[in-house]
Amino acid sequence: MDFSWTEDQIAFRQILRDFSKKELLPNYMKWDREEKFPFDIWGKLGTLGVTGLRVHEQYNGSSASCITTGIAAEEIGKGDFNAAYAVILNGLIGEILQEFASERIKEEWLKPMASGNCLLGIAITEPGAGSDAANLQTKAAKDGNSYILSGEKSGISFAKVAHGFVVFAKTSPDEGARGVSAFMVPRDSEGLEIQSYHDMGNVPIGRGSIFLNDVCIPGDYLIGEENKGFYQVMNGFDLSRVLIALQCLGAAEQTLEETIEHVKGRHAFGRPLAKFEGVQFPIAEHHTWLEMAKWLCYRTLWLRDKGLPHTKEASMCKWMGPYLAREAIHECLLLNGHYAYTKEMPIEQRLRDVIGLEIGDGTAQTQKIVIARELIGKEFKPY
Ligand SMILES: Cc1cc2nc3c(=O)[nH]c(=O)nc-3n(C[C@H](O)[C@H](O)[C@H](O)COP(=O)(O)OP(=O)(O)OC[C@H]3O[C@@H](n4cnc5c(N)ncnc54)[C@H](O)[C@@H]3O)c2cc1C
Numbered sequence: 001m002d003f004s005w006t007e008d009q010i011a012f013r014q015i016l017r018d019f020s021k022k023e024l025l026p027n028y029m030k031w032d033r034e035e036k037f038p039f040d041i042w043g044k045l046g047t048l049g050v051t052g053l054r055v056h057e058q059y060n061g062s063s064a065s066c067i068t069t070g071i072a073a074e075e076i077g078k079g080d081f082n083a084a085y086a087v088i089l090n091g092l093i094g095e096i097l098q099e100f101a102s103e104r105i106k107e108e109w110l111k112p113m114a115s116g117n118c119l120l121g122i123a124i125t126e127p128g129a130g131s132d133a134a135n136l137q138t139k140a141a142k143d144g145n146s147y148i149l150s151g152e153k154s155g156i157s158f159a160k161v162a163h164g165f166v167v168f169a170k171t172s173p174d175e176g177a178r179g180v181s182a183f184m185v186p187r188d189s190e191g192l193e194i195q196s197y198h199d200m201g202n203v204p205i206g207r208g209s210i211f212l213n214d215v216c217i218p219g220d221y222l223i224g225e226e227n228k229g230f231y232q233v234m235n236g237f238d239l240s241r242v243l244i245a246l247q248c249l250g251a252a253e254q255t256l257e258e259t260i261e262h263v264k265g266r267h268a269f270g271r272p273l274a275k276f277e278g279v280q281f282p283i284a285e286h287h288t289w290l291e292m293a294k295w296l297c298y299r300t301l302w303l304r305d306k307g308l309p310h311t312k313e314a315s316m317c318k319w320m321g322p323y324l325a326r327e328a329i330h331e332c333l334l335l336n337g338h339y340a341y342t343k344e345m346p347i348e349q350r351l352r353d354v355i356g357l358e359i360g361d362g363t364a365q366t367q368k369i370v371i372a373r374e375l376i377g378k379e380f381k382p383y
Contacts, residue, residue, distance in 0.1 A: 046116015
C-alpha cells in the first residue's frame with residue numbers, strides 16, 4: 001500500500017489551491033448573486049490544463065490520471081463549487097467524446113472544450129425519466145445522412161450557457177436501455193429551445209429544460225454506435241460520481257477551515273469558543289468523516305486508474321460524499337452563529353449548492369440500488 005502523491009500531483013495541487021484562494025473564493029458569492037457562469041474563469045482554468053484533464057494532448061487535453069482529476073475537483077470545490085462542477089461535467093463529456101465520437105466532433109467540439117473555449121452540457125433526464133433514466137421518450141429518427149431529434153430534456157446543467165449538448169435519445173423506441181443513442185447537438189440548432197430554472201443553489205450553472213422540436217443534426221454527430229449510448233455513458237458516471245463527492249468534500253473542508261478560525265477568535269462566557277468541548281468535538285468528528293470519505297474517493301480513483309472494477313465504490317462515494325459534506329457544512333453554519341445564516345457569508349450558499357449534488361448525477365437511493373445489486377445479487381434488483 002502506498003498513500004503518497006507524486007511530486008507532480010503535489011505541485012498541481014498547490015497551483016490549484018493558490019488559484020482557488022486568489023481567483024475563485026473571493027468571487028464565489030458574487031457569481032451566485034449575478035446568476036451567471038464566469039466564462040473568463042473557464043478560460044483561465046483552460047490555461048491551467050483543468051478543462052481537458054481526461055482528454056489526450058492530441059485534442060488539447062492534459063491526459064491526467066483519475067487521481068489527478070480528483071485533486072482538481074477537491075481543490076476547485078474549495079474555492080467555487082460551480083466552477084468545480086463545470087470541470088467535472090466536462091471531464092465526463094471529454095471522456096465520452098474522446099472514446100466514442102467521430103473525428104469531426106473531436107475537431108469541432110472536443111478540442112475547444114479541452115482548451116477552455118467552449119462549455120458543453122449532457123442531457124439525459126426528462127420529465128418522465130429521472131432515476132429511471134433508460135425510460136426516456138426523446139426520439140432520434142434517421143433521415144438520409146441526418147438524424148431528426150424530438151422531445152424534451154429537463155434539469156440540464158449549463159442549459160443557459162453551454163455551447164452544445166450531448167443528448168440521449170431513443171433510436172429504437174420499443175427497446176429500453178438497449179434502444180438509446182447519444183448525439184452532439186449544437187446550441188444554435190434550428191428547433192432547439194431553452195427554458196431556464198430559478199434554482200435554490202448551483203445558480204451560476206443555469207439549469208433548464210431543452211426542447212428539441214425536430215432538430216436536424218448531421219449523421220456523424222452520432223456518438224459511438226446506435227443503441228449503445230446508455231452503456232457508453234454509464235462507465236463515465238463511475239468517474240463523475242467520485243469527482244462530485246470530492247467537489248462536495250472540498251466545499252466542506254473549506255467551511256471547516258473557516259469555522260476553526262472563527263471559533264478561535266469568537267469569545268463567549270469569558271473564553272474562545274474553541275476552548276469548549278461542545279465546539280471542539282463536532283469539528284473533530286466532521287474532520288474524521290470528511291477524511292474517511294476522501295480516502296474512499298481517492299482509492300476508487302486509484303482502482304479506475306488501474307482498470308480494476310469500481311462501480312460499487314463509485315456509488316458509495318456519490319451518496320456518502322455529498323451527504324457528509326452537507327452535514328459538516330450545516331454544523332459549521334451553527335458553530336458560526338447567526339451571521340452565518342445571512343447571505344453575507346458563504347456558508348448558506350455552500351449548503352444550497354451541495355444539496356443540488358445530492359440529486360444531480362443520481363440520488364442516494366439510486367446509488368444504494370447499485371451497491372446492493374453487487375452485494376446481494378442482480379436477482380434481487382427491485383426492477
Ligand atoms: C443540480 C442538478 C444538476 C443536474 N444536472 C443534470 C444534467 O446536467 N443532465 C441531466 O441529464 N440531468 C441532470 N440533473 C437531473 C438529475 O440527474 C435527476 O434529477 C436525478 O437523476 C433524479 O431524477 P428525478 O429528479 O426525476 O427524481 P425521481 O426519479 O422522480 O426520484 C424522486 C425520488 O424518488 C427516489 N426513487 C426513485 N426511484 C427509486 C427506487 N427505485 N427506490 C428508492 N427510491 C427511489 C429518488 O431517489 C428520489 O429521492 C440534475 C439535477 C440537479 C438537482
